[in-house]
Amino acid sequence: MIEIPTRILLVDDEKDFVEMLSMRLTESGEQVTVAYSGQECLEKLARTEVDVVILDIKMPGMDGIQTLREIKGMFPLVEVILLTGHGTTETAVKGMKLGAFDYLLKPADFENLSAKLQGAKKKKDEQDERIRQAEARLLLRKGGNI
Amino acid sequence: MAEEDLNHIRLLLIDDEDNFRQTLFKRLGKRGLQVRQADSGEGGLALLKAEPADVVVLDVKMPGLDGIEALRWIKAQWPQTEVIFLTGHSTTQDGVEGIKSGAFDYLSKPIEFEHLLEKIKHAYQKKTRDEERRQEAAYKARIEQQMIATERLASMGTLAAGVAHEINNPLAIINEAAGYLSLLLKKEELAAMPRRQDFEKAIEKISSAVKRARVITHQLLGSVRKQEPVFAEVDLYELAAETLQLVHKEAANKEIRIYQSQGGNPAPIWIDPNQVRQILINLVTNAIHATGKEGKIEVRIEADPESSTLIVSDTGKGIPKENMEKIFEPFFSDKPPGEGTGLGLFVTRQIVDKLGGTIEVQSRVGVGTSMKVILPNRNPLKST
Numbered sequence: 001m002i003e004i005p006t007r008i009l010l011v012d013d014e015k016d017f018v019e020m021l022s023m024r025l026t027e028s029g030e031q032v033t034v035a036y037s038g039q040e041c042l043e044k045l046a047r048t049e050v051d052v053v054i055l056d057i058k059m060p061g062m063d064g065i066q067t068l069r070e071i072k073g074m075f076p077l078v079e080v081i082l083l084t085g086h087g088t089t090e091t092a093v094k095g096m097k098l099g100a101f102d103y104l105l106k107p108a109d110f111e112n113l114s115a116k117l118q119g120a121k122k123k124k125d126e127q128d129e130r131i132r133q134a135e136a137r138l139l140l141r142k143g144g145n146i
Numbered sequence: 147m148a149e150e151d152l153n154h155i156r157l158l159l160i161d162d163e164d165n166f167r168q169t170l171f172k173r174l175g176k177r178g179l180q181v182r183q184a185d186s187g188e189g190g191l192a193l194l195k196a197e198p199a200d201v202v203v204l205d206v207k208m209p210g211l212d213g214i215e216a217l218r219w220i221k222a223q224w225p226q227t228e229v230i231f232l233t234g235h236s237t238t239q240d241g242v243e244g245i246k247s248g249a250f251d252y253l254s255k256p257i258e259f260e261h262l263l264e265k266i267k268h269a270y271q272k273k274t275r276d277e278e279r280r281q282e283a284a285y286k287a288r289i290e291q292q293m294i295a296t297e298r299l300a301s302m303g304t305l306a307a308g309v310a311h312e313i314n315n316p317l318a319i320i321n322e323a324a325g326y327l328s329l330l331l332k333k334e335e336l337a338a339m340p341r342r343q344d345f346e347k348a349i350e351k352i353s354s355a356v357k358r359a360r361v362i363t364h365q366l367l368g369s370v371r372k373q374e375p376v377f378a379e380v381d382l383y384e385l386a387a388e389t390l391q392l393v394h395k396e397a398a399n400k401e402i403r404i405y406q407s408q409g410g411n412p413a414p415i416w417i418d419p420n421q422v423r424q425i426l427i428n429l430v431t432n433a434i435h436a437t438g439k440e441g442k443i444e445v446r447i448e449a450d451p452e453s454s455t456l457i458v459s460d461t462g463k464g465i466p467k468e469n470m471e472k473i474f475e476p477f478f479s480d481k482p483p484g485e486g487t488g489l490g491l492f493v494t495r496q497i498v499d500k501l502g503g504t505i506e507v508q509s510r511v512g513v514g515t516s517m518k519v520i521l522p523n524r525n526p527l528k529s530t
Contacts, residue, residue, distance in 0.1 A: 014315050020322035027329045085314040107318035107360055110325050 005031040006121045007049055011041040011067070012056035012083065021054075024110070030117075038062030038070070045075050052101070052120045054113075057084045057091055065095055072099040077127060079120035083108065153178035155270045156198070160190035160216065161205040161232065166255075170203070173259055179266070187211030191219055194227070201269045202229045203262070204249075206240045214243060221248040226276065228269035232257065306476050310363035317359055324352040362487045366476070377524075379414045380422065382447045382454055389426045390445065393434060401440045404430070410449040416524045421497045422456075428490040429458040429517050435481055436462030436515060449523075453503075456519040464511040473507070494519075 008030050012018045015036060022032040033048050035041040039062055041053065053071060057064035068080055082095045082103040092103035101120040104113055157179045161167040167183055174181045182199070184190035188211050190202065202220060206213035217229050231244035231252035241252030250269040253262060328349045331342060339345075383406070390404055397404055426445070433443045441461045448455040465473060472478045474495045479488035498505045503521040 014319065016319045017315065017322060020319055020326055024322050024326040024329060027326060085311055085318070105364060106314045107321040107356060110321075 003029060005029055006117055007031045007033075007051045008117070009033045009035060009041060009044055009048065009050045009053045011035045011038070011053060011059075011064075013037060013059045014056070028114070038064070038067035041067055042070055042074070045071065045078065050075075050078055051124050052117055053078055053080045054117075055080050055082055055100075056106075057082055057095070065091065065098070068095055068098055068100055077124060077131075079124050081113075081116055081120055152267070153180065154200075155266065156180045156200045157182070157266065158190060158193055158199040158202045159183040160185075160187060160202060160208075162186060162208045163205070170259075170262070174263070174266075177263065187213070187216035187219075190216060194220065194224060198224055199227055200273050201250075201266050202227055203232060203266070204229050205232045206244065207234055213240070214247060217244060217247050217249055226273060228273050230262070230265050230269055306366050310366040313359070314363050317356055317363065320352065321356045321360075324349050324356065328353070362489070365487055365489045365493065376420065377416055377418050380417050380419045381412075381414045382422065382449070382456065383408050383412055385419055385422060386426055386445050386447060386456070389423050390430065392427060393430050396431070397434050397443070400434065400437070402434060402437050402443060403441075404443045404445065406445050406447075408447040408449075411451075412447055412449040412454075415449075415454050415521070417501065417521065421501060422521075425494050425497055425519055426456065426458070428494045429456075429519070432490055432517075433458050433460035433462060433515070435486065436460055436464075438462065451523065453523055454521050456521070457516060459514060459516040461514045464513055464515055465507065465509040466511055470507065470509070474505075 008025060010018055010022050010025070010032055011034075013036055018034045018036065022034050025032045033044055033050065035044045038059060041055070044050075045053070055064045055067060055071075059067075062070075064082060064084075068082070071078055071080055076099075079101040080095075080099070082092050082100050083106055084092050084103060085106040092100075095103060101123060102116045104116065157174060159167055159171055159174070159181060160183070161170075162185050164185065167185065171181055171183045182193050184193050187204075187208055190204070191211075193199075194202075204213050204216060204220075208216075211219075213231060217231070220227055220229055225248075228250040229244075229248070231241055231249045233240040233244070233252050233254050238252075238254065241249075241254065244252050250272060251265055253265060328346065330336060331339070331346055331349070336342065386406060390406065394404075430443065430445065437443060437460045443461075444457070444459045446455075446457040446459070448457065469478075469480065474491050475488075476492040477488035478492075479486035495505055498519055498521070501521055503519055506518040506520070507515065508518070509515040
C-alpha cells in the first residue's frame with residue numbers, strides 16, 4: 001500500500017529545530033514546508049496546499065495563538081497541532097478551544113507526534129470527503145433542475 | 147495581681163537568721179506562696195538545683211557563701227530567676243552592688259512584710275513578662291525562618307521552571323537530530339555502512355538521555371503549573387487503594403508488601419483527587435525506592451472532623467539527620483543518577499501547600515521513614 005504523504009507546514013522560530021524535524025519528517029515520507037514566523041506561515045499557506053500545520057506557541061512577533069486565529073479564519077480546513085515548550089498546558093487548551101486539533105509538549109515524542117499527525121490528517125480527509133460529497137449533491141440537484 | 151495568683155509563685159527564702167526566716171516563711175506560706183527555705187547560700191543553691199524558683203529572697207550577710215556570691219551563682223545558672231536582696235540596716239552599698247549583679251531590687255532590714263510581698267509580686271510579674279517576651283521572640287524567629295524557607299523554595303521553583311523551559315528548545319533539537327539519524331541508519335543505502343551498530347548504539351544513548359532530561363523539565367514545569375484544581379467528594383481510602391494499583395508492580399518486583407489501614411471516622415472529603423493521587427504516588431514511590439527487598443510499607447488514612455491525615459511509612463533505610471532540611475528542595479535526591487529527579491518531594495510539598503495542608507517527616511536511619519500529610523477537611527456547603 002502506498003501511503004499518501006501528509007502535507008505539513010512546520011512553523012517555529014527555532015531554525016535548528018525546524019531543520020531537524022523537517023528532515024526527519026521528510027525522511028519518514030511526509031511532505032514538509034517550513035516557516036519561521038507566524039507571518040511567514042500565513043504567506044506559505046496562501047501559496048501551498050497544506051493538510052496540517054505544526055505550530056510553535058512561543059514565537060516573537062505574532063505568536064502561535066494569534067497565528068492559529070488567523071489560520072482558522074482564512075484556512076478553516078487546515079488542521080493545526082500546537083507545540084509548546086511551556087508546561088502551562090492552559091495556553092494549549094485555549095488553542096484547542098480556538099480550533100487546534102491537539103497539542104504536544106516539547107521535546108515531543110516522535111511516535112506521539114506521528115500519531116497526532118495521522119489523526120489530524122484523517123480528520124481533514126474526512127472533512128474534505130464530506131465537502132466533495134456535498135458538492136456532488138449540489139451539482140446533481142442543479143443538474144436535475146436544468 | 148490578684149491574691150489567688152500568689153499561689154503560682156515559687157519562692158525560695160535564704161537567710162541565716164533562723165527566727166527572722168521562720169517568721170517570713172510562715173507568713174508568706176499563709177498568703178498562698180509556695181515557699182521553701184535555706185539557712186545558707188550553699189543550701190539555697192542545692193534547693194534550686196532540685197527545683198527552680200521564680201523568686202529568691204536572699205540575705206546579703208551570711209557566713210560561707212555570702213549574698214553577692216550566691217546571687218552570681220543563681221544568675222549564672224538560672225538567669226530567669228528574679229532575686230530580691232535583703233541588706234543590713236543602712237548598708238545600701240550592698241543593695242546597689244546586688245542590683246548591679248542582676249538582682250531585681252533590694253530591701254533594707256528591718257523590712258515591712260507587705261512591702262516585701264509587693265516586691266515579690268513585682269519580681270514575679272517581671273519574670274512572667276520576660277518569659278512571654280522570650281516566647282514571642284522565639285515564635286517570631288521560627289515564623290521568619292519558615293517564611294525564608296518558603297520564599298526560597300518558591301523562587302527556586304520559578305527559576306528552575308524558567309531554566310527547564312529554556313532547555314526544552316535545545317533538547318527538542320537534539321531529539322529531532324538523533325531521531326533523524328536513526329531513521330537514516332535504517333535506510334537500505336546505509337545497510338553496509340561500516341560500524342553501523344556503533345552509530346546505532348550511540349544514537350540510542352542520545353535518545354534515552356533526552357527522554358530522561360524531558361522527564362525532568364516536564365516535571366519541573368508541571369510543578370508551577372497554574373492548573374485550576376477540580377474538587378470532588380473523595381473517599382481517601384478508596385483513592386489510596388486505587389492509586390496503590392499504579393505502583394503495585396514496582397513494589398512486587400522488590401517483594402515489598404504494602405498494607406493499607408484507616409483510623410478515626412473516615413468520611414468522604416471535598417478535595418482535588420488528582421492532587422491527592424499525585425501526593426500519594428510520590429510518597430509511595432519514594433518509600434518503595436528507600437525500602438529493601440521484602441520490606442513493608444503502610445499507607446494509613448486517619449480522619450477527624452477537621453482534617454484528614456495520610457501517613458506513608460516504610461521500613462526503609464531512613465533519612466540521615468543532615469538531609470532532613472534538604473529533602474524538600476528541588477534537585478535534592480539520594481537516589482542513583484537517573485532514578486530520581488529530586489523533584490518528587492518538592493512537588494509534593496507545593497501541592498500540599500496549595501491544598502492548605504502540612505507535611506511532616508519522621509525518620510530514623512536503618513529503621514524507616516514516616517511521611518505524614520495533614521489535609522484540612524473542606525465542606526463545599528460551608529466553604530466560601
